Structures are given as structure tokens and as C-alpha cells.
Amino acid sequence: xxxxxxxxxxxxxxxxxxxxxxxxxxxxxxxxxxxxxxxxxxxxxxxxxxxxxxxxxxxxxxxxxxxxxxxxxxxxxxxxxxxxxxxxxxxxxxxxxxxxxxxxxxxxxxxxxxxxxxxxxxxxxxxxxxxxxxxxxxxxxxxxxxxxxxxxxxxxxxxxxxxxxxxxxxxxxxxxxxxxxxx
Amino acid sequence: xxxxxxxxxxxxxxxxxxxxxxxxxxxxxxxxxxxxxxxxxxxxxxxxxxxxxxxxxxxxxxxxxxxxxxxxxxxxxxxxxxxxxxxxxxxxxxxxxxxxxxxxxxxxxxxxxxxxxxxxxxxxxxxxxxxxxxxxxxxxxxxxxxxxxxxxxxxxxxxxxxxxxxxxxxxxxxxxxxxxxxxxxxxxxxxxxxxxxxxxxxxxxxxxxxxxxxxxxxxxxxxxxxxxxxxxxxxxxxxxxxxxxxxxxx
Amino acid sequence: xxxxxxxxxxxxxxxxxxxxxxxxxxxxxxxxxxxxxxxxxxxxxxxxxxxxxxxxxxxxxxxxxxxxxxxxxxxxxxxxxxxxxxxxxxxxxxxxxxxxxxxxxxxxxxxxxxxxxxxxxxxxxxxxxxxxxxxxxxxxxxxxxxxxxxxxxxxxxxxxxxxxxxxxxxxxxxxxxxxxxxxxxxxxxxxxxxxxxxxxxxxxxxxxxxxxxxxxxxxxxxxxxxxxxxxxxxxxxxxxxxxxxxxxxxxxxxxxxxxxxxxxxxxxxxxxxxxxxxxxxxxxxxxxxxxxxxxxxxxxxxxxxxxxxxxxxxxxxxxxxxxxxxxxxxxxxxxxxxxxxxxxxxxxxxxxxxxxxxxxxxxxxxxxxxxxxxxxxxxxxxxxxxxxxxxxxxxxxxxxxxxxxxxx
Numbered sequence: 001x002x003x004x005x006x007x008x009x010x011x012x013x014x015x016x017x018x019x020x021x022x023x024x025x026x027x028x029x030x031x032x033x034x035x036x037x038x039x040x041x042x043x044x045x046x047x048x049x050x051x052x053x054x055x056x057x058x059x060x061x062x063x064x065x066x067x068x069x070x071x072x073x074x075x076x077x078x079x080x081x082x083x084x085x086x087x088x089x090x091x092x093x094x095x096x097x098x099x100x101x102x103x104x105x106x107x108x109x110x111x112x113x114x115x116x117x118x119x120x121x122x123x124x125x126x127x128x129x130x131x132x133x134x135x136x137x138x139x140x141x142x143x144x145x146x147x148x149x150x151x152x153x154x155x156x157x158x159x160x161x162x163x164x165x166x167x168x169x170x171x172x173x174x175x176x177x178x179x180x181x182x183x
Numbered sequence: 184x185x186x187x188x189x190x191x192x193x194x195x196x197x198x199x200x201x202x203x204x205x206x207x208x209x210x211x212x213x214x215x216x217x218x219x220x221x222x223x224x225x226x227x228x229x230x231x232x233x234x235x236x237x238x239x240x241x242x243x244x245x246x247x248x249x250x251x252x253x254x255x256x257x258x259x260x261x262x263x264x265x266x267x268x269x270x271x272x273x274x275x276x277x278x279x280x281x282x283x284x285x286x287x288x289x290x291x292x293x294x295x296x297x298x299x300x301x302x303x304x305x306x307x308x309x310x311x312x313x314x315x316x317x318x319x320x321x322x323x324x325x326x327x328x329x330x331x332x333x334x335x336x337x338x339x340x341x342x343x344x345x346x347x348x349x350x351x352x353x354x355x356x357x358x359x360x361x362x363x364x365x366x367x368x369x370x371x372x373x374x375x376x377x378x379x380x381x382x383x384x385x386x387x388x389x390x391x392x393x394x395x396x397x398x399x400x401x402x403x404x405x406x407x408x409x410x411x412x413x414x415x416x417x418x419x420x421x422x423x424x425x426x427x428x429x430x431x432x433x
Numbered sequence: 434x435x436x437x438x439x440x441x442x443x444x445x446x447x448x449x450x451x452x453x454x455x456x457x458x459x460x461x462x463x464x465x466x467x468x469x470x471x472x473x474x475x476x477x478x479x480x481x482x483x484x485x486x487x488x489x490x491x492x493x494x495x496x497x498x499x500x501x502x503x504x505x506x507x508x509x510x511x512x513x514x515x516x517x518x519x520x521x522x523x524x525x526x527x528x529x530x531x532x533x534x535x536x537x538x539x540x541x542x543x544x545x546x547x548x549x550x551x552x553x554x555x556x557x558x559x560x561x562x563x564x565x566x567x568x569x570x571x572x573x574x575x576x577x578x579x580x581x582x583x584x585x586x587x588x589x590x591x592x593x594x595x596x597x598x599x600x601x602x603x604x605x606x607x608x609x610x611x612x613x614x615x616x617x618x619x620x621x622x623x624x625x626x627x628x629x630x631x632x633x634x635x636x637x638x639x640x641x642x643x644x645x646x647x648x649x650x651x652x653x654x655x656x657x658x659x660x661x662x663x664x665x666x667x668x669x670x671x672x673x674x675x676x677x678x679x680x681x682x683x684x685x686x687x688x689x690x691x692x693x694x695x696x697x698x699x700x701x702x703x704x705x706x707x708x709x710x711x712x713x714x715x716x717x718x719x720x721x722x723x724x725x726x727x728x729x730x731x732x733x734x735x736x737x738x739x740x741x742x743x744x745x746x747x748x749x750x751x752x753x754x755x756x757x758x759x760x761x762x763x764x765x766x767x768x769x770x771x772x773x774x775x776x777x778x779x780x781x782x783x784x785x786x787x788x789x790x791x792x793x794x795x796x797x798x799x800x801x802x803x804x805x806x807x808x809x810x811x812x813x814x815x816x817x818x819x820x821x822x823x824x825x826x827x828x829x830x831x832x833x834x835x836x837x838x839x840x841x
Contacts, residue, residue: 025424025676028417035413039518043493048515052251052290062278219692247510313704317510320695321703356713396703399513399520406521407691414687418680421673428673432468432665 055183057175060114068131070119073182077119077127078170079143080180083154088112090141091155098159101166105155108169116180117156118170121145123163128152143167207353209324209331212386216326216393219408222401223394228256230373231391234384237371239315242307242362244295247316248395251289255398256391263289270294308348310361319389319396326393328354333385336364437462460646465664466671467652469829473547474650475678476540478671481638482679483533488631490526491575498578500624502617505580506705524694530572531697532686534720537565545751546772548760549651555752557644562748564637569721569745571630574623576718577615581702586715588615588623594728597738614708655760656825663829714789722786723779729790730802740802747809754809756817764823768816775808 056073058080063069068081083091091105092112109115121128123145129135130143130152138144138151140159145152150161157166172182215224232253235245250267254260270287272294277283287294296312297303304311322328331354339351339358349359366381373379394400437458439445448454497516499508512519541561544550550558577588592609596602611618649658658664665671689696697719701712717725724741731737747754762769778801785798 019427021420021423021427025417025420028413028420029676032413032417039521040489040493042517043519043522044496045517047497047511047517047519048251049249049290049511050515052249059278247507247514252514317703321700323700325700403520403524403691403694407687410687410691411684414680414684418677418684421677421680425673425677428669432670 055181057179057181060178060180065113070131071182073118073170078182079115079117079119079131079156079167081115081117081131082113083115087141087154091153091157094153094155094157100158101164103155103157103166108155108157108166110172110174114180115154115156116169116172116182118168119143120168121147121150121163122158122165122167123148123150123161128167206356206358207331207335209327209335209354212327212330214326214390214393216390216400219404221404223256224390225257226375226377227387227390228394229258230375230377230384231387231389232256233373234366234371234388235315235391238365238384239388240293240296242296242303242312243315244297244312245293245316245395246295246314248293249289250287250291250293252398256394260289267291308361312362315392315395317396319393321396326389329392330385330389332360333366333389334382461668461672462666464646464649464667465658465661466650466667467658467663467829468665468670469652469654470650470671470674471653472674472678473539473543473653474671475675476536476543477645478675479678479682480533480536480540483529483536484631484634484638487526487529487533488635490522490529491628491631493522494526495628498624500578500621502580502620502706505578505620509579521690524690528686528689528694528697530575531718531720532682532689533568534572536682537568538720541565541748542776545775546762546769547651547653548655548755548757548762550752551651551655551755551760552752553648554644554651557641557647558752559749560637560641560644562745564634564641565748566745567630567634567637571627571634572718572720574627574630577620577623578627579702580620580706582704582706582710582712583699583702583715585615585706585708586711587717588619590715591717592619594738594741597735599735616708651760652829653761653763654826654829655763656829659828659830716787719783719787722784723782724786726782726786726798727802727805729786730795730798740806744805747806751809751813754813756814757820757822758817759822759825764825765816765820766823767820771808771812771816774804778804778808 054074056071056078058069058071058078060080060082063080063082065082066084068079070077070079072078088105094105096102096104105112119127119131124147126145126147128143128145128150130137136144136146138160140151140153142152142154142156142159144150145161145163148162150163151159152163152167153159155166156169158164170182172180174180215221215227235243250263250270253263253266258266267287267289270291270293271284272287272291273282274285275282297306300311319325319329324331332352335352335354336350337353339345343351343358345351345359349361350363351358352360366384368381369379371379371384377383397403437455439448439454444454494512497508497512497519499505509523512523514520544558544561573587573591577584592606592615595605595609598605607613609619610616611622649664652658699716701715704712716722724744727744728737728741731740757765757768759765762772781797781801782805785794785801788794790798
């Protein structure tokens with residue numbers, strides 16, 4: 001053991017005046033290990049086939065005024081609501097200062113009649129209620145998240161509860177008057 | 184009992200004793216994608232895709248390819264959209280619960296010539312045109328074999344008896360193949376004015392299929408060169424470090 | 434043993450409560466290792482690193498793999514084509530399996546040559562054989578997962594081996610399959626076990642290391658460490674040497690992964706499994722070929738299966754079959770010759786296993802099988818008794834003998 005102890009001590013002294021070669025060996029090994037990590041991290045990101053499936057087309061013809069439909073886009077629910085005149089007016093009348101996440105209604109729609117939202121509560125990812133006529137729609141007539149009690153208005157903006165942001169608007173475009181493509 | 188045992192043993196030996204299907208060894212060809220620095224010849228790949236589309240696709244599917252993968256052989260996004268749109272894809276069910284046909288999109292898999300294996304067999308005298316996505320990797324001899332097979336048709340020697348509906352091909356195991364000679368001189372018209380001889384088409388479509396089997400080949404070899412270079416330097420340094428550590432030991 | 438003094442206060446704080454640093458210091462730094470280990474001693478730590486590589490790549494592959502007969506083949510191809518760097522991770526895993534076996538086989542033959550299995554390292558050796566068996570089970574089940582033609586027919590043939598068991602054989606096979614043929618239940622359980630067994634291997638490796646550190650490594654001279662002048666601390670000496678060996682290995686490994694990834698593979702496994710058609714020439718993975726040759730060398734189903742399993746099980750009793758009092762073949766000239774005969778014999782068995790059992794392959798296979806068992810069961814005990822070993826050196830530090838003594 002005595003021998004081993006001296007060797008240890010000798011090594012410790014060696015470390016204080018580390019050779020270039022040891023540093024190079026350790027440095028390069030570290031760089032190599034870090035480089036190996038990248039493919040594994042990237043491996044878990046969405047693959048090419050998943051990325052390719054990122055658009056959904058929706059036919060709006062069957063949706064009547066006051067009705068809403070839920071479609072799937074990237075595995076998430078997307079709410080498409082055909083708002084009534086009253087709902088549009090209520091949403092437009094809200095003062096920005098009353099909003100936790102200020103945004104005008106006009107900035108959230110392409111045509112006032114059609115509201116398109118990612119149906120995922122910005123708090124912790126539950127799907128808010130309010131799509132069906134029988135659902136509770138919260139205090140502001142929009143959506144209500146049952147998980148932790150967030151209330152959204154008729155523009156999908158957060159009004160009350162723990163959610164920090166408005167319901168997100170996905171990228172979408174009107175292909176014609178009655179068809180939208182999400183994504 | 185003895186017979187039972189030997190029958191079981193035969194089963195165990197799982198047909199390795201099967202008929203030594205005679206066929207000629209395919210001669211080695213030069214391919215742009217072989218070797219450490221090999222890359223695919225883009226023009227040949229695109230011509231090969233044309234041969235596949237206009238000739239092979241009548242019977243053979245490439246189930247593992249989607250149209251979007253064609254970006255990998257040098258097509259631009261709009262080209263891929265146009266190519267995909269030519270295909271009819273079964274989608275659905277729609278809101279009425281019915282399946283419907285629509286134009287293909289880049290994210291769709293290549294349209295297949297037959298809906299299932301039974302349909303394929305019934306249209307081809309009982310023979311099944313194999314899926315070509317991996318055929319270059321799935322055959323001994325790889326690209327050389329595919330090229331040899333496509334160019335290996337001929338008249339059977341007097342001593343070989345060819346069954347009805349079969350063709351003589353020196354490179355196919357058993358020398359009889361159900362696929363009639365697929366390529367004809369000038370059977371396709373290349374846009375880049377390359378003369379479409381049988382050999383040229385065979386070479387091009389083999390290049391396309393080699394890519395279909397190993398779409399990662401170019402990325403793999405490029406990364407491999409960098410990794411090897413890095414490892415050789417690192418190992419050299421590790422050797423020097425080892426020498427240094429051991430300098431005092433006798 | 435006193436805890437070493439660590440400079441870093443945090444390390445000291447942790448070590449006082451959880452002595453992991455003392456443990457590492459003791460097992461790596463102080464751990465006295467014979468100073469004369471050759472590069473043949475690199476393969477143990479190398480195998481450990483490859484095991485880690487296999488588990489790492491395997492866990493990641495499992496994130497994109499689907500263990501269902503209808504999707505397995507396509508999910509593997511999806512990994513190869515659409516998943517970011519999927520081809521890299523899959524090829525590393527696929528060739529890592531072959532690399533693991535190459536390393537382990539070298540490691541085993543190193544042990545056989547230098548008598549590393551002799552007292553007091555019998556349990557160390559037996560644990561090694563357990564690791565080999567676990568590796569074989571893991572590799573076999575892993576090969577089934579891509580659900581290609583070789584996967585399917587390999588699974589069918591290997592599971593059918595158990596039908597050789599008298600009376601209950603057929604029930605055992607049905608039980609293994611979870612059905613009446615290799616099918617979805619079989620694939621599912623093979624996936625579950627293929628994921629589990631590597632961790633069992635890790636456990637066996639830990640025990641293997643505990644046993645190793647009890648008496649330390651053997652060495653090319655096969656004599657015990659007589660004192661501190663014979664040994665050096667593992668770190669930095671052998672860490673530096675192992676790191677260099679690892680570098681060499683990685684160069685070879687990268688060469689295969691990036692430039693010949695299907696070198697060890699079979700083209701037939703790129704054809705999706707078809708339960709109705711057996712490929713004309715089916716062979717197991719290369720690392721099973723010698724056992725496969727032994728299986729086929731005996732013209733009786735049950736005896737063939739027994740011989741095949743026996744060829745591995747015999748390794749368990751090697752420490753007691755070898756009666757020689759000298760460990761290293763360096764001092765056993767006659768044994769040394771037969772050792773190389775055994776090496777050649779294993780290659781011959783592998784070659785025979787890769788070829789159809791026809792013509793002279795049958796005879797050669799039988800002769801090679803006979804020699805394999807003759808070597809272990811007859812030669813080892815007898816040679817140990819009758820062979821007169823060369824004189825051993827005094828100690829590791831003084832291995833050079835005077836010429837006169839050497840000739841005696």
C-alpha cells in the first residue's frame with residue numbers, strides 16, 4: 001500500500017504541472033463525448049415523417065353560426081368556432097387594460113366570424129370546456145378549463161384563473177371561403 | 184421413431200440443404216456510390232426514378248418511400264409537390280364515413296400498384312412482384328446483382344427447359360424468372376437527352392434503388408470521414424499520453 | 434484503510450456521508466494491479482464500455498421501435514430513414530452486438546491461454562460464463578426484433594431446439610411462443626426480455642468485478658503478486674492504457690458503422706418476415722455459428738441440442754478440468770500448442786456452421802466437434818498431470834531467468 005500511496009502523491013504533484021499531452025487527451029475526449037451526445041438528443045426530436053404531417057385541412061361548410069368543431073392538428077385539438085355577432089361584439093368591446101395578456105380581438109382572427117384556436121390551456125395543457133353547447137363556458141362566455149379553473153372569453157383570451165396567456169392561434173390560411181388549412 | 188428424429192433434424196437444419204440454385208455470379212460494376220468517398224450521381228438517380236415510375240411502378244411498390252423523400256435526390260419542394268400530385272391516394276373516411284381519392288401530397292407514401300399481395304399475385308400469374316424499397320440491401324451482391332438481373336435476359340441454352348410464362352435469366356437463382364424482360368431500348372425518353380439503352384436504364388434505376396435502400400449513405404460516409412479523422416488524432420494523443428504515464432515503469 | 438484526503442470541501446462533505454469517492458479512489462487509484470499486463474488485458478474494460486454503448490443505443494432505439502408483427506419491420510426502417518440520426522444509432526447497436534462478441538471471445542480465450550480461471554478465481558470465471566450465456570440470450574432475442582426473414586426463421590429454429598426435451602418439449606415450445614407459431618406474443622415477450630436482460634448482465638458484471646477485485650487481475654506470467662514492487666495502481670497506468678485501446682477499438686468500430694454497416698448482417702433480414710416461406714439458406718448470426726455447427730454435427734435431435742448447450746456449459750467446469758498447477762500457457766509448451774489447435778478448431782466450427790451440412794462439411798464438422806469436447810474433457814485434465822512446465826520466474830519484477838535455468 002505504501003507504494004500505491006507514493007504513486008498517488010506523485011500523480012497529484014504531476015497534476016499541478018499538467019502536461020500538454022494530458023490536457024489534449026482529456027480535452028479531446030471531452031469534445032468527443034459531447035459530440036456523441038448530439039445525435040442522441042436530436043434522435044428524440046420530431047422525425048422527418050412527423051414534421052411532414054403538420055398540416056390539416058378543415059371544411060367549414062357544415063359549421064353553423066354559434067357552433068364549434070374540434071379538429072386535430074399535430075396531435076392537439078384545434079377549436080374552430082363560428083361566432084355570433086354578439087360574441088364578436090363582446091370580444092371587440094373589451095378594454096385591453098382588463099386583460100392579463102393584452103391582445104385585440106382583431107389581431108386574433110382572419111375573419112371575425114371564425115375563431116381558430118389551439119385548444120390547449122396555457123396553464124398546464126388541459127383541454128378547456130366550451131365546445132359543446134352543454135359545456136360550461138366560464139364567466140366570460142368563451143371556454144372554461146376544469147383542471148385549475150381558467151376562464152377564457154369569446155376571443156379565447158385569458159380573463160381569470162392561473163393560465164398566463166391567451167389560447168394560442170395556430171398558423172392557418174383560408175384556401176377559399178369555406179376551407180382553411182391549419183399549419 | 185428414427186425417421187421422426189431425422190425428419191426433425193432436417194427441419195432443424197432448416198432447409199440449408201435446399202437446392203443449390205445455380206446462377207451466374209453477377210460481375211462487379213463501378214458505382215459512383217461505392218467506396219469511402221462515394222456519393223450518388225444525382226442525374227442518374229433522377230433518370231432512375233423516371234425508369235422506376237414509368238416501368239417498374241406498374242407492378243413493383245416502394246412502400247418505404249414517401250414523395251417527400253425525393254428531396255434527397257435533388258428535387259425541389261415544388262417538384263416534389265407536382266410529382267406527388269400526379270398520384271391518386273386513398274384517404275378517409277370523410278364526414279360521411281366514406282373513403283375517397285385525392286391527389287397525393289409530399290407526406291404520402293408512394294402509391295402502390297396493387298392494394299395487397301393477393302391482388303398483385305392474381306394480376307401476375309401467381310408471382311409476387313417484390314417491394315423494391317430495400318431490394319438492393321436485401322440481395323446478395325446488392326447493386327451488382329440488380330444490374331446483372333436487369334440486363335441478364337437472353338435465350339435459354341438448349342439444356343435449360345423454361346416453363347410457360349417464365350423467362351431465362353442467367354443471374355436469377357434457378358435461372359428462370361417470372362418477370363418478363365422489363366426494359367426496352369428507348370422504353371423511356373430521358374429529359375437530359377441521355378440515350379436510353381437497356382444498360383443505361385438498368386444502371387440508372389439501380390442507382391435509384393440503391394438510394395431507396397440506403398438514403399442515409401451520403402450523410403453516413405461524410406460523417407464517417409470526420410469521425411475517423413477525429414478518432415485517429417485522438418488515439419494518437421492517447422497513445423502519447425499512455426507512453427508518458429508509463430515512462431517510469433520497467 | 435484510511436479515507437484519502439480530498440482537496441475539494443464538497444467532495445469531503447459528501448464522502449463523509451456517502452463514501453463513493455473513497456470507494457472509487459480505492460478501486461481505481463489504489464487498486465494494485467500487476468505491472469506486466471499485456472494488451473490482451475484490455476478487453477475486459479472494453480467489453481464494459483461496449484455494454485454501456487449497447488444499453489444506451491438500445492434504450493434510445495426502443496423509443497422509436499414498435500414491437501408488433503405488423504409494424505416492427507417498418508418501425509425499424511422508419512428509424513433508418515426518418516428519425517434524426519436513427520441510422521447511426523441503429524447501426525451502432527447492430528454492429529455493437531458483433532463487437533461485443535468479438536471482444537468477449539478474445540477475453541475468454543485470453544483467460545483460457547493464461548489460466549485466468551484457476552484458483553482462487555474460479556467464481557470470477559464462472560460469472561464470466563454466466564455473462565456469456567446472458568449475452569447469447571439477449572443477442573438472440575434482439576435479432577428477432579427487426580422482424581425480417583432471418584429474425585423470424587432464426588426465432589423459429591432456436592425455439593424449436595427446446596422441442597428436443599423429452600415428453601414436455603412441445604409444451605415448452607408452445608409456452609415460449611405464447612401461441613402455435615412464432616407470432617406477435619413471441620415478438621412482444623422477446624422485446625420485453627431483450628430490454629430486461631442487459632440489466633441482468635450489468636448485475637453479473639458488477640459481481641464479476643467484485644470477484645476480480647478480491648484477488649486482482651491475473652497476469653501473463655500467471656504468478657501471484659509477491660509485493661508492492663510487482664504492482665502499480667490501476668489509475669493512471671491502466672486507465673491510460675485502456676483509453677488507448679479504446680481509441681483503437683473506436684477507429685475499427687467507426688470504420689464498420691460508417692463504411693460497412695451490414696458487414697456482419699444478412700441480406701435476407703431486409704426482407705420482412707414471411708411465415709410461409711423459409712429463405713433457402715438460413716444461418717444464425719456469426720457469433721452463434723460454432724454452436725450451430727456442433728448442433729448439426731450430431732445426427733440426433735436431442736443429443737445435438739445437448740451437445741450444443743454442453744459446449745458452453747463445459748466452460749463452467751474448466752477450473753476443475755484443468756489439473757495443471759501452473760497458470761500461464763507461457764510455461765506450458767505442449768498445452769500452448771493445443772490451445773492454438775482449439776482456436777483454429779473454433780474457427781473451423783464457425784466456417785462449417787456457415788455452410789450447408791453437405792458433403793465434407795459434415796465430416797469436418799464432426800471432427801471439429803469431437804476435438805472441441807476432447808480438448809476440454811480429456812486434454813485439459815490429462816495434460817495438466819503429464820506435462821512438465823517450464824520453471825517459473827521468481828516474481829513479476831524478476832521474470833528474466835538465467836539461460837541455464839530456462840533450458841532445464
